[in-house]
Amino acid sequence: MNAIEIKGLCKNFKEKQAVNGLNMTVPVGAIYGFIGENGSGKSTTEKLICGLIHPTSGSIKLFGKNYMDDGVKAQMSVLIESPGCFPGLSVWDNMMLQASNLRLPNAEKEVIKVLKTVRMEGAAGNKFKNCSLGMKQRVGIAMALLGSPKLLILDEPINGLDVDGMRIMREVLVDIASGGATILISSHVLGELEKVATHYGIIRHGKMIREMTAAELEASCRTYIALQTKEMSKAKNLLGCRYSRVEEDESGNIRVYDLTTPEEIVTYLYENGICVTEIKTDKIGLEEYYIDLMKEGK
Amino acid sequence: MERELHFENPSFYKRLKGMLGVDFYRLFHTPLFFIFIAIAAIIPAMVSCLTMMPDRSGNVMEPLYSNVWQIIAASEPLYVIRTISDYANMNMVFIFGGIMVSIFIGHDYRSGYVKQLFTTHAKKMDYMISKTISCAFAIVCMCASYFIGGTIGGLIAGYDTAVNVGSLLVAVLGKMVLSLGWASLFTFINVILRKQFGVSIASSFFFGTGILIIGVAAVVEALSLPTAFLNLFLYGASVNACLISGFGAFITCIVVSLAWTLIYNLLGTWILSRSDVY
Numbered sequence: 001m002n003a004i005e006i007k008g009l010c011k012n013f014k015e016k017q018a019v020n021g022l023n024m025t026v027p028v029g030a031i032y033g034f035i036g037e038n039g040s041g042k043s044t045t046e047k048l049i050c051g052l053i054h055p056t057s058g059s060i061k062l063f064g065k066n067y068m069d070d071g072v073k074a075q076m077s078v079l080i081e082s083p084g085c086f087p088g089l090s091v092w093d094n095m096m097l098q099a100s101n102l103r104l105p106n107a108e109k110e111v112i113k114v115l116k117t118v119r120m121e122g123a124a125g126n127k128f129k130n131c132s133l134g135m136k137q138r139v140g141i142a143m144a145l146l147g148s149p150k151l152l153i154l155d156e157p158i159n160g161l162d163v164d165g166m167r168i169m170r171e172v173l174v175d176i177a178s179g180g181a182t183i184l185i186s187s188h189v190l191g192e193l194e195k196v197a198t199h200y201g202i203i204r205h206g207k208m209i210r211e212m213t214a215a216e217l218e219a220s221c222r223t224y225i226a227l228q229t230k231e232m233s234k235a236k237n238l239l240g241c242r243y244s245r246v247e248e249d250e251s252g253n254i255r256v257y258d259l260t261t262p263e264e265i266v267t268y269l270y271e272n273g274i275c276v277t278e279i280k281t282d283k284i285g286l287e288e289y290y291i292d293l294m295k296e297g298k
Numbered sequence: 299m300e301r302e303l304h305f306e307n308p309s310f311y312k313r314l315k316g317m318l319g320v321d322f323y324r325l326f327h328t329p330l331f332f333i334f335i336a337i338a339a340i341i342p343a344m345v346s347c348l349t350m351m352p353d354r355s356g357n358v359m360e361p362l363y364s365n366v367w368q369i370i371a372a373s374e375p376l377y378v379i380r381t382i383s384d385y386a387n388m389n390m391v392f393i394f395g396g397i398m399v400s401i402f403i404g405h406d407y408r409s410g411y412v413k414q415l416f417t418t419h420a421k422k423m424d425y426m427i428s429k430t431i432s433c434a435f436a437i438v439c440m441c442a443s444y445f446i447g448g449t450i451g452g453l454i455a456g457y458d459t460a461v462n463v464g465s466l467l468v469a470v471l472g473k474m475v476l477s478l479g480w481a482s483l484f485t486f487i488n489v490i491l492r493k494q495f496g497v498s499i500a501s502s503f504f505f506g507t508g509i510l511i512i513g514v515a516a517v518v519e520a521l522s523l524p525t526a527f528l529n530l531f532l533y534g535a536s537v538n539a540c541l542i543s544g545f546g547a548f549i550t551c552i553v554v555s556l557a558w559t560l561i562y563n564l565l566g567t568w569i570l571s572r573s574d575v576y
Contacts, residue, residue, distance in 0.1 A: 050417040053574035074308055074419035084414030086405065088328055100319040101418055103312050143414065153417075 001064055003028045003151055003182035004049060009058030011044055011206075018044040020206035022058070026184055026199065031177050033197035034186040035290055041206035042186040043080065046153050049184070050078045062151060074102075077149035079157055083140030087129035091120065091139050094128055095146070102147045114142040117172055119164075133160035141169065145176070152176060154185045158192055170196050190287040200286070202293060210293065221283045225262055226253040228278040235274050242268060313424045317415075321432035324402070331436055334398040338391055338440035339447030342369050345386055346451035362386065365541075366452030367461045370445060371469035372540045377515050377528050388473050389508065389536050391444050392480045395437035396502030399484035402436075403429060404495045412492075413576040422570035426485060426563045434481035438474045445470060465543050472539030472551035479532045479555035480506070482562035489566045508533030532558055 004026035011019040019041045026032045036042045047053045049060055051068055060067040062076070085094040095115065099107035115121045118138040123131065131139065137160045144152055158166050166189075173196050177183055187193045200217060202210045212220070226249065229235045236254050239246045245257040256265060262279045269276055284292070325331045345362065346369050362383040363369055369387060376384045406412045415425070453459070484502050491498035511533045518527050528534035529547075535554040538547050 047574075047576070052413060052416060052576045054572070070308065070419045070421070073417070076417065078414075078417040080413060080417075082410055084410030084412070086324065086328075086409050086411060089324075093323070093327065097320045097323060098414060100323070101316045101415060101420065103308060103316045 001028050002026060002061075003030070003063060004032075004184065005061040005064075006045075006049070007059045009045070009048060009060065010056045011041075011048055011053065012056045018206055019048065019055075022203070022206060022208050024201055024208055025211065026182060026201075028063070028182050029177060029180055030199045031173055031183045031185065031197050032199045032201060033190075033193040033286075034184055034201050034203065035190065035193070035286075036186075036203035037294070038188075040203045042203055043155055044206075045203070046078070046080055046155050046184065046186065050076060050080070050153055052080070072151075075150040076153065077144040077147065077151070078153045078155075079140045079144040080153070080155040083136060083143055085128045085136070085139060085143070088127065090125055090127055091115075091131065091135075092124040094139065095124075095143060098143050098146055104147055110146060111142075114145040117145060117168075118142045119168055134162055134165050137161055138165060138168075141172065145172070148179075148181070150181050152181060152183045152185075154183065156187055157185060158187055158189050166192055190290060191285065194286040202290065204294070217286060217289065218283075221285070221289050222257055223281060223283050225256045225260065225265060225279065225281050227256070227262075227265065227276050227280075228253055229269065229274050229276050231274050235269055235276075238269065238272050238274065239265070308419050310424070313420060314428060317420060317424055317428040318431060321428050322435075325432060325436060330398065330401055331439075334394055334436070335439055335443045337394055338443040341390065341394075342386075342388075342444055342448030343451030343454075345369070346448065346455045346457070361455070361457070363452065363455075363457055365461065366449060366457045366459050367466055367541055368457075369448035369452050370466065370541075371473070372537065374542055375538045375540050377511055377525065377534060377537050388441060388444050388448070388470070389533070391437060391440045391473070392477075392508070392533075392536065393503055393506035395433070395440055395477070395480060396484045396487075396506030397499055398436060398440075399429075399433045399481060400488055400495075400499040400502040402433060403485065403488040403492070404498060407492050407576070408495065410576070416575050423563070423567040425570065426482075426489070426566040429485040430478065430482040430559060430563060433485060434478040437477035437481055441470070441474045441477060461541065464545075465541050468543045468545060468548045469539045469541060472543065472548050473536055475548070475551045476532060476536050476539070476555045479535075479558040479562075482559040482566075483532060486562040486566045489570055508536065511537070530554060 002025050004024060006022055006024040009019050009022040022045060034042055048055050049067060051073065062072045065072050095111040096107060099111055104110050112121065115124055118141050120135065120138050120142060123135060128139065137157065141157055144154065158169055161169060173183055185193065198214050200212055201208055232254065236246060236248060239254060239256055243256050243258040243260065247255050249255050262281060266276045266279060368383060371387050372384055483505060487501050487505060488498045491501055511528060511531060514531060515528060518525065529538045529550050532554065535551050539551055
């Protein structure tokens with residue numbers, strides 16, 4: 001069964017088409033990384049899934065049921081943009097209010113549990129408005145975890161989190177998913193997303209341009225050979241004459257994407273009077289894969 | 299290990315109880331409610347006392363009221379006012395109430411709470427009902443506060459205290475009963491204008507003044523309809539609950555309040571269900 005199944009979803013805001021015939025399939029238990037540029041329609045899609053806005057056309061099914069089904073909605077939790085907390089109330093009060101809305105039987109225990117999970121138990125008495133951005137984001141995550149939801153939708157949850165916060169977030173996501181819950185998570189921090197996601201969906205101009213599993217991503221990520229020499233520009237020119245795709249990356253390495261071996265490159269450069277100081281074989285990550293895909297589209 | 303997928307539909311009672319819990323908790327744990335309770339008490343006390351104070355030349359203006367209880371309700375049902383004293387009675391609570399409801403509901407949207415709420419099992423109708431009940435409670439408390447403030451102010455000012463207790467009770471309880479209808483009106487206004495915080499406050503103020511009754515009164519007069527027709531409206535029924543009212547006026551208040559509550563709740567639910575919430 002799929003946790004989320006979307007077919008031909010469209011959403012128009014006056015003249016702007018935010019989501020344009022989107023198809024999406026999120027299997028149960030997946031951590032689904034939802035990726036796209038700013039304004040590509042990620043947040044709109046998430047708002048549509050959780051019923052905050054109405055679709056212009058198309059269908060959304062959650063666990064095989066209509067997305068507006070009360071029973072399904074009762075099992076869904078959301079953190080979109082920022083946590084919906086009253087600034088004048090304490091973190092604890094805000095958590096308890098959400099627990100009250102959810103009619104949790106052991107509200108206090110549950111709130112303590114989720115606050116501990118995001119390491120916020122010490123700040124429960126703080127007024128929400130006095131919390132830092134990272135703390136607010138943790139509260140939002142804690143709030144989303146209340147009631148052990150079966151479907152968790154997180155929009156940019158690691159915004160504002162420090163290194164420790166990101167690590168906690170990873171642990172929490174993996175832990176929840178291992179319990180059978182499904183997580184849809186959108187983020188621009190692709191390096192972090194890559195560490196946890198089991199599935200990916202890449203959206204552009206409101207359309208899903210690619211959906212794949214982490215294994216498929218791994219298989220489709222090209223390998224390359226990165227090298228350093230003392231004469232970088234000369235080496236780059238030489239390699240450019242022999243290989244079809246030679247680029248310089250952000251760290252100043254020369255990358256050769258063609259099918260070849262480090263030995264062959266070292267020998268070739270050595271024969272042309274250039275000594276290679278460092279060479280390694282690597283694979284492009286999600287971030288580069290995504291950038292490549294976006295370039296292709298353009 | 300995969301958990302068993304079991305979806306339980308929470309009952310209306312459970313949903314509403316949870317939502318009311320949140321609304322009442324907010325009422326009692328934020329200053330807004332208490333500020334408006336204080337305003338509701340201070341305004342009538344000030345109005346009655348200040349008009350009795352002499353100016354620099356020692357002249358005292360003509361008293362606004364002749365009787366303490368005129369601060370609470372008009373001495374007769376005047377739908378179109380002649381003097382400010384015809385207007386300055388407990389009906390003013392609905393103006394303060396409108397502003398309070400706008401701020402209260404406005405915070406739901408500004409804080410993002412509705413986003414948190416409507417992504418759970420909460421229904422749009424639950425929201426309307428919960429807001430109407432909690433805001434009606436707040437307005438009833440403001441009525442009580444106004445009654446206390448107005449009575450004390452009137453006694454300090456030395457107004458006459460003679461009154462038909464039954465009519466006074468009908469007037470006070472009638473206005474309190476009408477708080478439900480007013481709260482549903484303000485909730486409805488704020489649902490429509492949820493994205494314009496300032497406009498929603500101004501609109502609640504405008505409707506709270508009951509000024510539209512002047513237009514309705516003109517129509518009633520033009521069509522030669524009985525004046526009692528005006529009692530079908532919230533402000534008309536509020537005016538009708540005065541110091542000469544009988545039990546019938548109280549029944550009118552109950553019926554009018556419930557009818558408008560139903561209408562506004564249904565309309566509000568309909569609008570919320572058909573528009574993007576956040």
